[in-house]
Amino acid sequence: MLAPTLIALLAVTATAVPAHAGADPLETDRDTRRVGPGMTLTSFDRLDTAGWLRADLLTVDLTGTRAGRVRAGYLSPGTVSSVEPLSRQAERAGAIAAVNGDFFDIGRTGAPNGPAVANGRLVKSADPGRPSGTAGIGADGLGQIARISLDGEVALPRGRVVGLDRLNTPKVRGIGAYTPEWGARTRAAGTTEVLVVNGRVASISRGPGSGPVPANGFVLVENGGGDLRRLKPGDPVRLRYRPRSSGAKPAFAIGGRQILVEDGRIPALPDPARHPRTAVGFTADRGRMLLMTVDGRQADSSGATLAELARLMREAGAHDALNLDGGGSSTLLAREPGRARPRLENRPSGGAERRVPNGIGLFAAGSGRLAGFSVETVSRRVFPGLTRRLAARGHDEALGPARGAPRWLASRGRIDRNGTYRAPGGARPGPVRITARRGAARGRARLTVLGPPVRIAATRRGPATYTITGYDREGYAAPIVPSDARLAYDPAKVRVERGATALTVTPRAPSASAAVTIGVAGARTTLPVGRTPPPPPVTDPVIVQRGGLAPGRRRFALASAPSPRTLGEIAAARPGLVLLAGGTAAARSVLEARRVPYADVGRRWRTFDREGTRFVLLDASGGTYQAASLRQFRMLRKALAGARRDPSVHSVIVAGYRSGDPKEAALVQRWLSEFRTATGKGAAVLNAGAPAFGASRLDGVRTFDGGGAGWALFGVSPARTPGWLRAEIRPAAL
Structure with missing residues (x-):
């Protein structure tokens, strides 16, 4: 006879996680794009024990040929004692990218605190008692951190x-x-x-x-x-x-405050609080400039201490680095290919750009001759038979604007001369390659044709404007343009205008009650106008009637704080595993006595395989996953990577209490969606302890909220179909 403890452990043989894992921050997102010749913008998100951090990094090659070199220079409003948004300074000077500069006499004269040099000419000296440290470019064209005096x-x-x-x-x-x-x-x-x-x-x-x-x-x-x-x-x-x-003769220089990195070493730094930050640095050969902003004072980015900022700069390659003005001043701008002006890339803590006294501008001159296209669209997803509008911006060799109308090509479906693509009706889901070309100039984009929409929803975006979103059987979502929708309404009661991306719906009389019926490829929804009641809630087919689980499915149960009688019912259903949330010692004893394998949910994080399903249990007992342990994210990522390669694993289910951090929940959702899209294997999230039972699906991931007075019996199929997971909701036994 098996010992009770072995019964409990049958399903919970955990994957070991090294004790030192999680000591470093976890990077959760990274995107890099070209801004100009020898210049890239990298935006990344990180999560560590102190919370989220979002940063943007401009990397600039200062050593390119004269024709392809990016030049760095001094930006200002025109006078020392004036301030204005950095975007205006950059636009006036013709900069393609910029960051804010020195600390300043805020609320008074607006003058920067430190020295400033423009075009080799001293604009101002350091204020009395202020540091004379600067960052800039020497007359030799290379970067330097130097003290500049009068x-x-x-x-x-x-x-x-x-x-x-x-x-x-x-x-x-x-x-x-x-x-x-x-x-x-x-x-x-x-x-x-x-x-x-x-x-x-x-x-x-x-x-x-x-x-x-x-x-x-x-x-x-x-x-x-x-x-x-x-x-x-x-x-x-x-x-x-x-x-x-103290260095080379300066061509331009801007003041800062603390030295963050000196000769590759980080000095002792004060200021342990996290704030928005801006920094500038250079590689050991002085040939590469690094400009970074860190967002702060926001829910999804708390900022960085000076020591953290220094480590980020050194990690980016800085041999020497200087702290610039942060807080609400932190601003980073960068031009998109084919655009004439740079746009705001970071998220200022005040919600908008602060007026600042100066900044570092980056400049690149192109020929203006067409060299390529940047292809853009509001969404890279489209439903069969529907349309997606694309736009191609011409750019020259320096990624500056260039004229030229493209010829459009699509690997399947049709695209007209104006860039409107129509997916073939009845097409199988999958990728579509779009090409914009003119002579030797090319631009490419990849669209994904989804399954037919089975559900559509109208979302209010303004007092009278609504956008339409469609969902296929897997929960993959895409916007639907109004011209693709069929509308039914009483024109005597309501006026409807179709815009390029949204509907404008206005009642003819303030007290009028009416409705607009929206139909797209067999799916329908009703948009209430005036006092019309809202449409009924959406039900997900993952939930079936009692007895609706097909024979042959691998079964497991989810229960939150179940009573002894409920546990008896669960045992009678003979699940292969019980996920027990909020279970007591008595509850565990009941399951052990009945030889039912179980795993505690929310008590500790771990992963195990059971009958072809990889279960990943996460711990949000501290309110968030990060509060319990950052290492469980690495565990999840490793579990998903292994499940991609392992043919014996046909689905992954993440279970635990819902994190109180929406960004954490979105990260888990995204990783599971990427896994589902890449492999076709099942992916689901089970949230224990929810106020009520419910189910939904988004981007291929099933989400089930288990809670209230009852339990759920799940059936898992190894088939790679939309119906791979089903659930029966059972009331609690009294």
């Missing part, structure tokens, strides 16, 4: 020369100078302010002054001392200044 002097009458202490800074110690680049904001307070025009003193006053500095002049301010007080109107005064660099 080398300047003021030539006074009778051959006297005094040192210049500050240039275009909001505060001054000693003698400071303001050039026309300062702007119109109030200058630093001082005992003396001298206006010099055409090389001679025009006026002397007590500061602080304000207003624009004349184009042919400058303003001197002295705080303490008496060198300027001796001047008289008409006296000759000359100003000389230049940047002094």
